[in-house]
Amino acid sequence: MKYLNETSHMVGLSKATRNLQNAIQKVAPLEAAVLLYGESGTGKELAARMIHDLSNRRTSPFISVNCGALPRELLNTELFGHEKGSFTGAIYQHQGYFEQADGGTLLLDEITEMPLSFQVYLLRALETGTFRRVGGHQEIKTNPRVIATTNIDPWQAVERGKLRPDLFFRLAEFPLYLAPLxxxxxxxxxxxxxxxxxxxxxxxxxxxxxxxxxxxxxxxxxxxxxxxxxxxxxxxxxxxxxxxxxxxxxxxxxQSTPSYQDKLVYSLVGLSIEDIEKNLIPATLDHFKGDKKQTAQCLGISLKTLYNRLNLISEIDGKEDLNKVVNFSTKNSNAFLARESD
Structure with missing residues (x-):
């Protein structure tokens, strides 16, 4: 797909692009919330803009917000606005992005970068269609169509605690995947x-x-x-x-070279799953300085499973074939390719 031009057309004849175009044309006239996910650079904001331009809201504002670029302490006032005098420096009333996008489209770019603690406020605004400015007492009605994007798998984001499940289901009424080039x-x-x-x-x-x-x-x-x-x-x-x-x-x-992931996969060829686990789990635990909760979250397993795997590793015969020990240290940029020798 391409970057958006004045006519909102996409460039591409691949099956993935044609399927995406078709899906956008079907969902654009509706009011369904859309979650666009795919790698960085695949054109998620372009797709969001195309949805807006093909919708009945095309003559109303299109407001794009990068959730990862908003300072935590300013999230509330940036999204919902503030009243004059509500805090030091608030010398005038400020309309937040939700209010600015009323009747139009609000793009929440990189939604998984929004702090989990703030996602509940976003969910409430989406569910009720109302919000309060910082320092205000009046419930303000708003009606933006919300489109969210993320460059990570949204289902994994939920599992890893980066996205609230209830917010995910509210945003993903119509999920759309953008394939890499x-x-x-x-x-x-x-x-x-x-x-x-x-x-x-x-x-x-x-x-x-x-x-x-x-x-x-x-x-x-x-x-x-x-x-x-x-x-x-x-x-x-x-x-x-x-x-x-x-x-x-x-x-x-x-230059066309194998990706980091490709090199890592090739470096593990010849090892059993057991060998990989025996090195990866302790290395991850060491990276998080013994914090088992963070380790389990990073590995995508439950805390109970982590304890079971650690117990199993400790029971295995300690004599390792050093040619099969993979160095997962991140201190060396080439560590993912390194194997220790005799």
Whole structure:
């Protein structure tokens, strides 16, 4: 998918993109809350904007809020506003984002970055359609359509305590997954041409890709997704004269290499699940300085399961084959590839 242009169209012919377009066109005219999830750079805000532009609220405000960028102490006043004199420095009445988005669309970007303790207030506002400004006593009615985004699996976010289950179900009336660019190979070239045409128009140029540049774009995995692809093409566009060839791409940054996850998986090939657990669990416990609750949460298991696994590990014969001990330390940037030798 592409970055939004004036007509709110998406670039892409892959099945994933066509399915997304179709789903957006169906849900946009409705009032259902939408939860967009996918990796960073896949175009979640673009999809949210498209939903707004195709809805009956298109002539009303579209307000985007980055939940991770709001300071904890200002969450209440930023989202719900405050009354004049409600605290030191409140020299005028302030309308929060909920009030500004009344009748329009409110995008809560990276909702899982919002503190759990504040999510209950958000849930109440969504359930009742009312809120109070900080320092106020009057219940104010508001009617924004809420769209939320997250770059992590929302179901895992609930399991790990980053998202309240009740808030999740309220926001995910219509969940939509945005696939990474590496799973939409046929879209990369279309996007590249779209971005090139945009830059040519902006800078009044007529540059073009060479075949080797298109091959490079097609072969690259683009872990940063559409955002990374656009920045790479902009960089190459600036360096090129008439033709953009492969050499214009900054290979140190945009070279197709296995991802961190791929390297980690390859480093574990040949080990049994038991071997991995015997190293991963104690290493995670050590990382959290013996805090078993945090360790269990990080590993995605219950506290009871953690105790059972630790007891099992302690009962296993202590003689390890050192060639099978994986170093999970985060102190060494290459630790996930390292195996200790004899």
């Amino acid at each position: 590496r799973d939409r190979d046929e879209d990369a070239i279309l996007l590249a041409h779209y971005f090139l045409e945009s830059f040519n128009e902006t800078y009044e140029e007529n540059k073009r890709f060479t075949n080797d540049a298109l091959q490079f774009i097609s072969n690259n995995s683009w872990p940063g997704n559409v955002r990374e692809l656009r920045h790479a093409i902009h960089h190459a566009f600036i360096l090129a004269n008439d033709e953009i060839d492969e050499r214009k791409f900054h290979r140190g940054q945009w």
